[in-house]
Amino acid sequence: MVHFVVQRTDQQLEPAEVVCDFESALIDAMQTQFPNAIVIGCLFHLKQALRRAMKRFLIPEEVCSIAMTRGVLDMLTVMEQSLIENGIKWVKREIRQRCDAAGIEYSKSKWRVFWDYFQRTWIELYDVSVWNVAGLNNELVARTNxxxxxxxxxxxxxxxxxxxxxxxxxxxxxxxxxxxxxxxxxxxxxxARRPVRERIVPVDIPADIADDSDDDEPAAVELISDGSSDEEGQVEDENEEEQLL
Incomplete structure (x- = not known):
């Protein structure tokens, strides 16, 4: 379909960036039809998929809310891609520390299953460059569709x-x-005023940051199937938009 749109516009469509859902076929089509464009996955859909995964792994709502707070889990989308590995360690520590400060129980086993899912889906299935916008101008590049x-x-x-x-x-x-x-x-x-996009400011992550969040506790049993294909679905509840963004 994208091909026909390009043809009917006499191939005059030359976008600098394309924001789309996390559907492999759609992303491939965008990259094929617009080889010079930067293809960016929608931040809203990314955060929605992560929240759904947390709920599948029975992570309590108050813990989900901590993880989804601006500047925690979404920090991975703005840090340098070479720092993603250490960035995940930072996010694990940040979630645990915030739970401790709030007196909320932190389940290592449930989070271990979540991070296994994150590795399989958002590191291996999708290229990091699709959801990480480090190096791009946050004020000019749209983060959602x-x-x-x-x-x-x-x-x-x-x-x-x-x-x-x-x-x-x-x-x-x-x-x-x-x-x-x-x-x-x-x-x-x-x-009228142009809408101001709130920026997520990257943090300084120590190069020697330790990953001690998954020790000493047996892995949780996945009570609900982890279907990675869920991330290629459409928005199920658009009312979550304001909460997630």
Missing amino acids: NPLERFNRELNDRFPKPRPSMATFVGVVKTLSAEYVQRVADVPRGR
Whole structure:
């Protein structure tokens, strides 16, 4: 489908970055059709997949919330790729220390299963470069495809009924396009403000950081199947968007 879109636009589409879901076929298509573009996996979908995995491994909600706090697990997405191994050790320690400070029980066995899953899925199945944006300008590069999904919802809401006529469809698209052009034009005129993206600032990680988070406890039994293909699904609950981002 992407190929036909490129052809119908006389091959004039030359995006610098492409943000998409974590679907292997979609990522491959983007990389094939736009070889000069940087393909970035949607941060919202990444965090949603990680939270679902935590729930599969029976990690309590209060511990999940600590891990999903901005600047903890998502720190892996902004640090240099060469530091990912030590970065995982830092994240393990950070989650454990925050749990201890809050008086929340930390289960080494459950987290060991989670990190095994993380290694298989986000290190081996997907290339780190798809979800790690170190070296890119955080203020210019979109981290999620939520704006596109929001536009899709807004477009559907404008239609008076499902399956509109061609005339209605064209009219709605023209009206909505004019509104978006006006919004963009209002920014330099001072009538509107460009949204400010909150940055995740990388931390300094000691080169000799130890990994002591998985010792002394037997591995947990996976009570629910760990299907890595789950990460290639669509958004199941868009209401989580504000919480996860």
